[in-house]
């Protein structure tokens with residue numbers, strides 16, 4: 001986002017030699033509003049619960065993994081903006097692939113992620129542009 005906005009010169013992509021389709025690491029990218037809705041659902045469940053103490057743990061995510069370069073290209077095509085990037089060394093400690101299984105949240109909270117990566121990236125870019133107008 002900051003690279004597209006010109007705040008940073010280039011995005012550093014940390015590693016393209018992972019055993020994934022394009023060599024970059026894979027993560028589960030969720031839209032912040034979907035994440036917030038899951039928290040509301042969890043609070044509603046807590047409020048409606050008759051139990052004195054209730055502790056539940058939920059994985060929240062889209063269930064879909066996207067590589068760093070997939071996200072970069074999705075951002076570019078969703079917003080018609082170029083994101084200059086450079087391939088750098090792997091970041092120490094990074095794992096190859098991580099994505100969530102949110103089945104429990106769907107079953108028990110009636111929640112699942114609804115927003116596509118493209119739509120999330122479009123909205124997020126609009127937010128960035130809005131911030132720029134406020135700074136001027």
Ligand SMILES: O=c1ccn([C@@H]2O[C@H](COP(=O)(O)OP(=O)(O)O[C@H]3O[C@H](CO)[C@@H](O)[C@H](O)[C@H]3O)[C@@H](O)[C@H]2O)c(=O)[nH]1
Pocket residue numbers: 011012013014015025026027068091094098
């Ligand atoms: O400038 C950047 C920033 C990130 N990445 C890559 O983008 C992916 C996502 O990075 P990041 O947002 O840092 O998330 P994670 O690597 O999933 O790590 C986060 O999520 C982990 C598990 O939830 C926590 O342990 C970490 O502290 C937290 O940073 C990774 O493949 C990074 O290597 C880049 O290539 N360039």
